[in-house]
Amino acid sequence: MCADTPDYKETLNLPQTDFPMRAGLPKREPEWLERWAEIGVYDRLRDKAAAKKGSDEARKPFTLHDGPPYANGHLHIGHALNKILKDMVVRSQQMMGRDARYIPGWDCHGLPIEWKIEEQYRQKGSNKDDVPVVDFRQECRRFAEGWVDIQREEFKRLGVTGNWADPYLTMDFHAEAVIAGEFQKFLMNGTLYQGSKPVMWSPIEQTALAEAEVEYHDKESFTIWVKFKVVDPVAGDGAKLKNRDLVGSYVVIWTTTPWTIPSNKAVVFGEDFAYGLYEVTGTPDESWANVGDRFILADKLAGDVMTRARLQDDMYTRVRDVTAEELSGLSLQHPLAGAEGGNGEWDDLRDFRAADFVTDEEGTGFVHCAPSHGMEEYELYRDLGMLEQVITYNVLDDGSFRSELPFFGGKYILSRKGKEGDANKAVIDKLIEVGGLLARGRIKHSYPHSWRSKAPVIFRNTPQWFAAIDREVGDGQDTYGKTIRERALTSIDQLVTWTPKTGRNRLYSMIEARPDWVLSRQRAWGVPLTCFVKKGGLPTDPDFLLRDAAVNARIVAAFEAEGADAWYAEGSKERFLGSDYDHDEYVQVFDILDVWFDSGSTHAFVLRDREDGSEDGIADLYLEGTDQHRGWFHSSMLQSCGTQGRAPYRGVLTHGFTLDAKGVKMSKSIGNTIVPEQVVKQYGADILRLWVAQSDYTSDQRIGDEILKGVADSYRRLRNTMRFMLGSLSEFTEADRVAAADMPELERWVLHRLAELDHQVRTGYAKYDFQGVFQAIFTFATVDLSSFYFDIRKDVLYCDGDSDRRRAARTVLDILYHRLTTWLAPILTFTMEEVWLERFPGEKSSVHLEDFPETPADWLDEPLAAKWANIRQVRRVVTAALEVQRQDKVIGASLEAAPVVHVNDAEVLSALKSVAFEDICITSDVVLTKDPSPTEAFRLPEAAGIGVVFEMAEGEKCQRCWKILTDVGNHSHPGTCARCDEALG
CATH class of the missing domain: 1.10.730.20 (Isoleucyl-tRNA Synthetase; Domain 1)
Structure with missing residues (x-):
């Protein structure tokens, strides 16, 4: 610039903004949160929608029903993913013209909170059983309230909008009243019953567990091969067993739960498998087999069994085939039959029959049945009408054997800390003593554990309350089916949109195969099963359960006013039964409802009852992680189908789990956890939100x-x-x-x-x-x-x-x-x-x-778009050509260039000439020609028919816009081009 040329910088229309380059999100985001609270953004949106209700501009409601997180700890990154996804749904639906409502909620009942309070008691050397139940429940309530307040602030910090001032809590009095009322619908519609069947039982927590409360971890278990002797009973007509060579042989079973052997009532086989009779011809010193022993085994598994018994191939021989017809005529003796001190506990012959759940993939081809501890065995003998003969009650609530059980009374399956107890060893030792064991070992396998105590669970027959999902629901709401299962499966296919679509298959298969719903838990902190049973009555008696609408109404009214603690108050039975019944004739049930029934009922007290709920009581969307196919999605479906005949949602969205950067599940013990609070403090919540938006949430993130x-x-x-x-x-x-x-x-x-x-x-x-x-x-x-x-x-x-x-x-x-x-x-x-x-x-x-x-x-x-696609392609060739010149230091900026552009296509050339192509290329000039490209022209492989020859721009540099033009210096303002001279006026 010449000394007499003005500095035109101040004449430019340079950007003017106070918007900072650096966001400073961790510091500034809380200020916006305070501002939103002050101006009441969420409430103003609701008021805006209410003002237009009934008009042509009415906003259609959209309700995302919040799956309640559990109120017992700080948020983890999975919580953040879930709530941010929900917030994106709500905000986007609102901005697309809907009235998008979001009522946050919390699960407040159940074992996790009760467990925390019990831990506090144990630390003080006291026992919860020494405290009045209402006092204990109040402590649980206070614990939950504290965490609700903490989590609420943590969720809000993530920028999540919603009705935070009035969330729903499953422990609110109205919620407890509605949950009780929803349970009473099962009572009244005939689907509630008391049964005794194997359920997943936590000896540590001493309660039944739902599948959703269980997680699977590797566990090392004892594994044993046990001998059941074939005996020769006298048939009713005096005939003897025809296949005499099988008498005295052994049917061998394999199990990973030795503690179930004392409860064995039967052995089953596969009707279509090939079985053989094998005789031992030689033994090593350390084997429990004897020369002359004969074992009936599935041919496919015989070699493995003999190896486990430490028998080499030349130490046994296959005698002959054993047909399914022959097997069905055999009688077996329990290995503890006749044992001294057994008091005849195991002397009855074991039932022996075919069953379709036997496999020949592992084991022996035979399965030992303890129907009190296995669902498949239970269902087999239930369908045969033989439950009374095969059900045992050997295992108590704490996982110990009943004291009077010979040899094993007082032994524990698990120790008090959830480790291996002394029951398995005691059973194995006794089997060795009586000669009932062929082999033993250990196996590492996936095994169910309580997700709270992290201790293994057992299957245990225990009286529980169930909702029958294949019994006709007597409520007249049969549009989607007559049973809960039918209604659920029909709803899944006809009423619900699944995101991703694979969610449909997962829930459908789970509900298609699931057993009846276990509703009861043997704990204190929750909504009780508000029902009465006839004292001394049997569950099969028609009047065993008291079904009285007036009694139900009194209970619900009391819960509405006082909460579920009213059930535990002194004189509650007399209060609820009133003067219509003899109080001494009825027993009050004190089990509590499965917390999944609580959360499954939320549609009733949130969507149905609240003014800001859903107009038809149905949610537009449920959104949770994939684990909720067996959790909240599942229980909500069953509960709603039992009470209103259909699904409580029109859409279900599921997301995956959060993993560390290497794809490993986060764990405190590994030290790879990332908590939302840390991310927010370092980067800001918007970075966490952007991470969610950039992730494929349908997979693990x-x-x-x-x-x-x-x-x-x-x-x-x-x-x-x-x-x-x-x-x-x-x-x-x-x-x-x-x-x-x-x-x-x-x-x-x-x-x-x-x-x-x-x-x-x-x-x-x-x-x-x-x-x-x-x-x-x-x-x-x-x-x-x-x-x-x-x-x-x-x-x-x-x-x-x-x-x-x-x-x-x-x-x-x-x-x-x-x-x-x-x-x-x-x-x-x-x-x-x-x-x-x-x-x-x-x-x-x-x-x-x-x-x-x-x-x-x-x-x-x-x-126009097609035209500009061609223009942009030619521009890419030009800018690439100029970049070569810039890298070679020929030019410093593209405005120093005036390239010659050769274009073969006449239509494209015409398009380029119709616009200021030099401006598009950010050059001072450009020459457009149809002449063939010279050899030295720059080309790009993907842009056929286009060549660029570099030329320097001619003229002087405008001191205002920096274009190099031939007219610079010929205007009233020194050193300017015509355009800049005009702009300066």
């Missing part, structure tokens, strides 16, 4: 420092895009607005892309495809805008005066601003509020009060 750094980089790029728009829109007013029809082609092309993107965004949000939505917006912002449109239009925005094309560009920027901020608001909740307030800082202004702007259909222009 990985998270770690490097992953979060990548997310933060995407965030910075997007933030710069928003900052550019804000700076360029400084002082933009409606007077600057230009109609779409009057805009240059480049601006109309941007509008076309916006129209395409609007459809993509709305479709994506409607399908809950947040990854697809964000990727589409991010690609548009970084590729179409920052790298193309903004790059081209910087010259116009900075250097033009009040020109039509500058006003058009700013109009497009305003249009872009409104769409990008609202489209991204459900994801980047805090940042888009910051962007919004930068332009609209009103006292009650918020982007979260806005809807997605409607996009005119006539912005779509496919011919």
Whole structure:
């Protein structure tokens, strides 16, 4: 610049904004949270919808029903994933014109909380049984209340919107009253019954468990091969057993639960398997087999069994086939039969028959049956009408054998700390003593554990209360089926949309195969089974259960006023039965309901009963992790089908689990956990939200420092895009607005892309495809805008005066601003509020009060898009050619160039000549020609028929816009081009 040439920098329309490059999210996000609370954003949206109710502009309600987290600890990263996904659903549905309601909730009853209080008691050397039950329950209530308050603040910190001032709690009095009322519907409709069958039982917690309360871990177990002797009973007509050579042989069973042998009542075989009779011809010293012993085994497994018994191939021989017909005529003796001191406990012959659950994949081809400790065996003998003969009650609540059981009384299956007890060893030792053991070993296998105590569970026959899912429900709501199972399966296929679709198959198969629902738990903290039974009556008696609507109503009314503690108050039986019944004739049930019944009932006291619930009592969406197919999705389906004849939801969305950066499940013991609080403190909640949006939530998600750094980089790029728009829109007013029809082609092309993107965004949000939505917006912002449109239009925005094309560009920027901020608001909740307030800082202004702007259909222009696709392809060749010159230090900036562009296609060449292609390429000039490309021309393989020859721009450099033009210096303002001279006036 010459000494007498003015500095034109101050005359440029440079961006003006206070929007900072550095977000400072950890510090600033709490300020926006306080602001939203002050202006009441959630309530204002509800008021806005209420004002339009009944009008042509009425907003259709959308209800995402919150699956209640458990109120007993700080949030983990899985909680954050879940709640952020829910928030994205709610916010996007709201901004697409719905009245999107979200009532957060908590599960407050159940064993985890009760266990914590018991731990506190044990630390003080006291016992919960020494405390009045109501006092104990009150301590549980206070514990839950404390964690609800903590978790509420942690969820809010993530930017999650909702009715936080009035959430639902399963321990609220109204909730407890409704849960009791929902249970009474099962009582009254005939599906409730008391039965005694094997259930998963926690000896440590001394209660039955549901499948959803169980997790599977590897466990090392004893494994034994036990001999059941074939005996020769006298048949009723005096005939002897025909197959005499089988008498005295042994049927061998294999089990991983030696403690169940004292409860054995039968052995079963496979009807279609090949069995053989094997005789021992030699033995090593350490084997429990004897020469001459004969064993009946499945041929496929015989070799393995003999190896386990330490018999080599030359130590036994196969005598002959044993047919299924022969097996069915045999009688077996328990290995403890006749044992001295056994008091005849095992002297009865064991039942022996075929069963379809026997396999020949492992074991011996025979299965020992203790129907009190195995569901398949229980169902077999139930269907045979033989339960009374085969059910035992040898195992007590604490996992010990009843004291009077010979040899084993008082032995524990598990120790008090959940480790191996002394029962298995005692059984094995006794079998060795009586000669009943052929082999033993250990096996590591997947085994059910309580997810609370982490201790193994057992299958134990115990009286429990069940909901029969195949019994006709006597409520007249038969549209989707007559039984709970029929209604559930029909609902799954006819009423529910599944995201992803595989969720349908998972829940369908689970409900199709599941047994009756175990409703009862033997604990104290929960809603009791509010029913009475006839003293001394049998569960099969028609009047065993008291079914009286007036009694039920008194119970519900008391719970509504006083909570479920009313059931435990002194005189409660007399109070509820009233004067209609002899109080001494009835027994009050004090089991509590499975907490899954609590959470499964939430649709009734949230969706149905609340004013801000769902208008038809059905949720538009349930959203939880994949484990809830056997948990909340499952129990809610069963409960609702039992009480209202159909599913409680129209849609179900499931997400995967969170893993560390290497794909390993997070564990405190491994030290690979990442907690939301740490991420929020380091990066801010919006980075965590963006991680969720960039993840494929239908699979398991990985998270770690490097992953979060990548997310933060995407965030910075997007933030710069928003900052550019804000700076360029400084002082933009409606007077600057230009109609779409009057805009240059480049601006109309941007509008076309916006129209395409609007459809993509709305479709994506409607399908809950947040990854697809964000990727589409991010690609548009970084590729179409920052790298193309903004790059081209910087010259116009900075250097033009009040020109039509500058006003058009700013109009497009305003249009872009409104769409990008609202489209991204459900994801980047805090940042888009910051962007919004930068332009609209009103006292009650918020982007979260806005809807997605409607996009005119006539912005779509496919011919224009096709034309500009060709222009962009030619531009890519030019910019690549210039980059070579820049790297070779021939030029420092593209404005120093005036390339010659050779284009074979006449239509493409015409398109280039119809626009200011030098501006598109950000060069000072460009020459367009149809002449064939010379040999030295630059080419790209993917752009056939296009060649670029580099030429330097001729003329002087304009001191204002830096273009090199031949007219510079010929105007009234020194050192300027014609355009800049005009802009300076």
